Amino acid sequence: MSHLQQSFAVRFTYNVFFTEKLFKSTNPLLADFFTQQSSELRKKILFVIDSGVADAHPDLLTDIKAYFAQLTDRVELVPELIVIPGGEISKNDPALVEQLVDAVDRHGVDRHSYIVAVGGGSVLDMVGYAAAISHRGIRHIRIPTTVLSQNDSGVGVKNSVNYRGKKNFLGTFVPPVAVFNDRDFLITLDDRDWRAGISEAIKVALIKDSLFFEWIERNAEALAARDMETMDYLIHRCAEMHLEHIAGGDPFEMGSSRPLDFGHWSAHKLEQLTNFELRHGEAVAIGIAMDCLYSQQLGWLTDADTNRVLKTLRTLGFSLYQPMLDADESKGVLKGLAEFREHLGGQLTIMLLQGIGKGVEVHEIDAAKVRWSIATLKEQEPTAESQLV
Template identity: 55%
Template sequence: MTRVLEQTVPVTFRYAVHFTHGLFQAHNPVLCTALASATGEPAKVLCVLDGGVSQAFPDLGARVAAYFAAHADALHLVAPPLTVPGGERVKQEAGWVRAVQDAIHMHGIDRHSYVVVVGGGAVLDMVGFAAATAHRGVRLVRVPTTVLAQNDSGVGVKNSVNAYGKKNWLGTFAPPYAVLNDLTFLTALEDRDWLGGLAEAVKVALLKDAAFFAWLEEQAGALVARDLEAMEYAVYRCAELHLAHIAGAGDPFELGSSRPLDFGHWAAHKLESLTGYALRHGEAVAVGLALDCTYGALQGMLPETDWQRVLRLLLALKLPVYVPELGTSAQDPADPRGVLSGLNEFREHLGGRLTIPLLTAIGHATEVHAMDADVLRRSVELLRDLHDQPRGASWLPTPTLAS
């Protein structure tokens, strides 16, 4: 006789994404309100800072300490902030996860305490992984400091570090307790990071919102000129679209074989690895978007006029559409040194059969389960030719797809 016991475990996660200025100014209530303890006792907090952010804001550690001192009745900072390296290095070196876990252990951070992490996407990923694996998960409060982290990676449910030469190979699905976007941090970004994060805004607009894509076209000049008001809207709308997909698409923990918000990412992740992470994530995503849109247009899926709009916008935002490492796609798809091997790595990362989102129009996408290597190579050649052309204000992609 066979017996089966079936169990259903419904779990609802709820977290807020706040948008503010001057998060660590004593009069700003956002952080204190978000961490307020239901017991009436001061909430225990461990703070981790991105070293790059600390360099840009040398008084950040002192400001954090002063904020907690001003709210000592509600918050208890268990130690001076722990500083870790910024950038992809922190996800490459396993010792930093252990350093955060050691601090969680040393200072008695439990499931009713908080880890507050202030930094770019890589630091958020690493600290999130450490927090999710300590006590099977302690409360994580993210304070993203880059465009890309505030509009995409910082508002989602994933945490990760790199391993085996692959991006995000180790990780967890663990929603944050809260996300606090302090838009003031964006003012210190160098242009590469200010603009690079907009690749994710272009991506989600292409997938979800043609009107937002048109707004990005209209505001490209203002965004390049570092207009903060324009950037604030771009960050807010991009985050809103990402959150709507995470909550409403029915698969926030990626149990299926489809991952629409990773449009353009199969090539992007591989390009980051091939460049030793000299190519930043947003820049790699821009190249990945250009490649997949060109492929879709060559396959007759995406109208040529829409393809031209995509490339014009990427270039208007000073984002790359080609890098020399993309040329490695001419190699064998089984060769890990070539971009085409990223397709299989993408499939392995998610499991199941290969599923790639491609556009049918701006604001609309479909899925394919195979990509033609010869068409991909032609796409790369076309992007290389376009990259090499001189461009002016009235630039249009030529040669056309028919040439």
């Protein structure tokens, strides 16, 4: 018996750019990016666009074509710009992944070419997955168009699709080669999507950075009123913390390290229970509220701090109760604990708070305390009349 040891490190480097009017001819960012990519050959670029974004920006496809018409010396735009449905539905339909793989084949998009995804987190997840598995990984550029994707998933290293309704069951860890956050896409978001992404910023602030939470608390009304400068700072700081967490730990989660997932165990299940009518960020807001109340019951989070978090979430416009929280327990949120453990692997690990800015992992969850948190949220919920917006 003998053995050979293999050991090597692979370095991944990418930039997250913050810009506006990305596809206007006056913005050199994308053109410069392709100029700087070392290349012996002109590369192909395949665009995949979220239909919601294409609808809200009727000039988008024309702008993209015009922008790349200036760059034909460097890159070749695949003339077919693929528009696919946005939202969680895009991750539920295996035919969409197949449609993209087929386009890769049909248009001869090789591993040194680029697939660009323009859209919300779900579209980025799905397109990233199709890019990751085609030819063992085609270079992937993300252009996130929602608050959630610009400050969280879109700047990270994961992609995924759902499998038989199980969220993110199929996927890989593959960093993008670049991310372009264009603030103009945020202007046309509806209020729900504008708001939903803020919950990820609250999440990361609560577990890592009390000053950032205080900033969000002070600026909750401005954010609710859609002040763009305030949102710019929130996205930049949240993206920065997300990138730091990835680089500082175990980027591909090969060991026991976890994603930044405070408030997420119940959120994933709630999304599924509501058939994804609840947006991810909306579910995370409820999950944050639940896990703050749970931390309060442990005596880890003061009553005052718990109320500050709930008040901030409500000021932002989040509903903190959803009737599916009271679904039969044989299929309710508590079932989500097992699925959450199974998806991340290893021991059950749930992040709780020992104060604002201080996340702590636990490995057991007491069902009675979860039930109390749910009952409290239900009790505090404004009546149906006052909920009408």
